[in-house]
Amino acid sequence: MFRDRVNWFALFFLIIGSIVILFPLYLTISVALKTPQELGQSVLSLPTGFHFENFIKAAKMTNYWRSFKNSFIITFGAVSLTLLTNSMVAYAIARNLDKKFFKFLYYYFISAMFIPFPIIMLPIVKQTSKMGIDNQWGLIFLYVVYGLAFNIFLYVGYIKSIPRSLEEAAIIDGCGVWTLFWKIIFPLMAPINATVAILSTLWVWNDFMLPLVILSEREDMTLPLVQFVFQSQFSTDYNLAFASYLMVMLPLIFVYLVAQKWIISGVLRGSIKQ
Amino acid sequence: MANVTLKNVTKKFGDFVAVDSQNLEIIDKEFLVLVGPSGCGKSTTLRMVAGLEEITEGTIEIGDKVVNDVPPKDRDIAMVFQNYALYPHMNVYDNMAFGLKLRKFPKEEIERRVNDAADILGIQPLLDRKPKQLSGGQRQRVALGRAIVREPKVFLMDEPLSNLDAKLRVQMRTELSKLHDRLQTTVIYVTHDQTEAMTMGDRIVVLRDGVIQQVADPLSLYNEPKNVFVAGFIGSPAMNFLDAKIVQEGDEYYIDGHGTFKIKIPEDKIEKYSVKDYVDKEVIFGVRPEDVVDANITHDFDVTDYNSFVAEVEVVEPMGSEIYLYLAEKDHQMIARVEAESKAQVGDNITLGIDLRKIHIFDAETEEVIF
Numbered sequence: 214m215f216r217d218r219v220n221w222f223a224l225f226f227l228i229i230g231s232i233v234i235l236f237p238l239y240l241t242i243s244v245a246l247k248t249p250q251e252l253g254q255s256v257l258s259l260p261t262g263f264h265f266e267n268f269i270k271a272a273k274m275t276n277y278w279r280s281f282k283n284s285f286i287i288t289f290g291a292v293s294l295t296l297l298t299n300s301m302v303a304y305a306i307a308r309n310l311d312k313k314f315f316k317f318l319y320y321y322f323i324s325a326m327f328i329p330f331p332i333i334m335l336p337i338v339k340q341t342s343k344m345g346i347d348n349q350w351g352l353i354f355l356y357v358v359y360g361l362a363f364n365i366f367l368y369v370g371y372i373k374s375i376p377r378s379l380e381e382a383a384i385i386d387g388c389g390v391w392t393l394f395w396k397i398i399f400p401l402m403a404p405i406n407a408t409v410a411i412l413s414t415l416w417v418w419n420d421f422m423l424p425l426v427i428l429s430e431r432e433d434m435t436l437p438l439v440q441f442v443f444q445s446q447f448s449t450d451y452n453l454a455f456a457s458y459l460m461v462m463l464p465l466i467f468v469y470l471v472a473q474k475w476i477i478s479g480v481l482r483g484s485i486k487q
Numbered sequence: 488m489a490n491v492t493l494k495n496v497t498k499k500f501g502d503f504v505a506v507d508s509q510n511l512e513i514i515d516k517e518f519l520v521l522v523g524p525s526g527c528g529k530s531t532t533l534r535m536v537a538g539l540e541e542i543t544e545g546t547i548e549i550g551d552k553v554v555n556d557v558p559p560k561d562r563d564i565a566m567v568f569q570n571y572a573l574y575p576h577m578n579v580y581d582n583m584a585f586g587l588k589l590r591k592f593p594k595e596e597i598e599r600r601v602n603d604a605a606d607i608l609g610i611q612p613l614l615d616r617k618p619k620q621l622s623g624g625q626r627q628r629v630a631l632g633r634a635i636v637r638e639p640k641v642f643l644m645d646e647p648l649s650n651l652d653a654k655l656r657v658q659m660r661t662e663l664s665k666l667h668d669r670l671q672t673t674v675i676y677v678t679h680d681q682t683e684a685m686t687m688g689d690r691i692v693v694l695r696d697g698v699i700q701q702v703a704d705p706l707s708l709y710n711e712p713k714n715v716f717v718a719g720f721i722g723s724p725a726m727n728f729l730d731a732k733i734v735q736e737g738d739e740y741y742i743d744g745h746g747t748f749k750i751k752i753p754e755d756k757i758e759k760y761s762v763k764d765y766v767d768k769e770v771i772f773g774v775r776p777e778d779v780v781d782a783n784i785t786h787d788f789d790v791t792d793y794n795s796f797v798a799e800v801e802v803v804e805p806m807g808s809e810i811y812l813y814l815a816e817k818d819h820q821m822i823a824r825v826e827a828e829s830k831a832q833v834g835d836n837i838t839l840g841i842d843l844r845k846i847h848i849f850d851a852e853t854e855e856v857i858f
Contacts, residue, residue: 381539382572386586386633387560396585400576 303368790840
């Protein structure tokens with residue numbers, strides 16, 4: 214009886230999909246826990262013991278905690294500012310889309326999504342260094358601005374689904390524009406804020422190119438950057454490299470576990486009018 | 488004093504005139520109902536009083552103060568919305584207290600007012616709940632509570648009962664009327680439901696295409712409609728309208744339905760309403776369904792050849808206490824609301840009497856009432 218209901222076609226793709234995702238993860242974890250000798254004997258075999266010293270060594274070589282601090286400051290700063298500013302911009306646009314100027318602004322920001330990064334890379338490098346913001350603060354600023362395109366797209370769709378009568382009720386209750394935004398609209402945007410926060414965190418935390426071209430000081434470097442340096446110097450020592458990758462991934466996995474409910478519902482809520 | 492006065496108020500959206508030169512005086516403590524079909528400008532009028540829409544021309548006064556440029560929060564009004572517009576992230580207490588907190592009322596005063604309003608509306612046990620945990624009727628009460636705690640000069644209500652089911656709507660209708668009696672505050676109430684208008688309003692304003700058709704108390708509106716629109720809009724089932732002509736035969740005047748019926752105009756109306764001026768002119772004959780009676784049942788007036796006609800019964804709708812008869816006579820269709828004891832059956836040709844005291848005639852060209 215039960216067998217009749219198994220969708221073998223779907224099951225097959227599910228197994229293939231799982232292998233595609235799980236196999237590299239298995240490799241990363243097992244290699245990170247092996248010694249170079251074990252790795253030399255067999256790449257695929259399970260580690261015989263847990264060599265956590267790989268993590269300690271990798272952390273030392275990459276100056277993990279300093280880079281972690283840099284990545285954390287940049288990610289935290291960029292995501293917080295993104296939420297505060299992008300939501301405001303989107304609110305102003307979403308509630309004035311009947312006006313030509315705001316409609317133009319909307320499409321102007323959205324169009325930025327289609328510009329490949331390499332095209333603007335050189336001007337950004339020159340400009341930031343000229344303005345003296347080729348540092349963490351400049352990086353945070355750039356993330357906030359570059360996030361606008363996609364975030365406005367998400368926010369505007371969501372704000373449209375918030376009934377205007379709520380705002381009218383708040384206006385009659387005595388709200389000015391700021392109170393209205395912070396006390397009524399912003400709290401109601403919690404699901405889409407969570408989505409934007411998660412997507413921005415993933416992007417900023419993992420981003421390699423922007424920090425590479427902007428950050429000039431070695432002590433400002435983020436985790437993806439130090440890994441690059443690490444990999445080029447010790448390209449043969451895969452155990453340390455993989456241990457380091459895991460350490461960079463860990464905070465994000467934690468974020469994902471905490472926020473997975475929001476990720477799924479948030480993405481849906483952003484796209485569907487309620 | 489919280490009179491609300493509209494002087495030549497006009498609202499245009501681009502070239503479209505939503506509200507056209509309205510003049511209206513709403514008296515202190517009055518329950519005024521704005522009624523009309525969709526798109527007649529009733530909500531726009533209310534929103535202009537609230538300050539949610541700018542006024543294109545004219546002035547609005549609340550109390551003795553012109554409020555055209557006064558922001559909504561300073562107009563001393565409270566509004567109840569059709570979809571309740573409760574803040575979903577706040578519990579009932581906070582929803583009701585929000586306006587007072589913004590106005591920096593002392594905490595004890597806020598508590599007192601919210602609790603008083605909650606007692607009046609019977610929502611005391613719900614104060615900790617979020618709006619999504621409430622039923623439609625409970626949300627409606629909270630929305631009312633939010634307005635009450637403000638103790639405003641004027642309550643504005645925009646179809647507040649239209650999202651409720653029929654039974655709850657009837658219940659809330661009575662409660663709103665009681666609430667008004669208790670609070671003694673001016674209420675401007677918008678609805679498209681003429682039953683709500685008739686049962687709740689001290690006075691009713693009938694609107695059509697942004698123009699006020701008639702302002703009157705419910706009974707005057709029902710018995711003395713100013714034009715075909717008001718006559719047709721107020722009353723359910725609606726008034727019967729039949730094309731006719733005024734004819735003179737000797738000293739007597741008749742409403743001639745182009746051969747299908749001939750009804751004598753009572754003498755007292757002829758002089759009073761200058762019927763003579765309309766001889767041989769096209770008119771619209773209007774009679775309410777309850778004023779068309781089954782001639783087989785005795786009434787307080789005699790059914791004669793001059794106030795009766797024969798029609799075929801097409802549909803019989805027994806309502807329990809009364810029966811609706813859908814009638815046809817040549818090209819004319821009409822409805823009669825007759826007593827439950829009527830024996831009329833589908834296909835019968837029955838004689839129907841018309842209560843001449845309650846007939847209406849409208850000018851076919853202007854659609855204005857003659858009497």
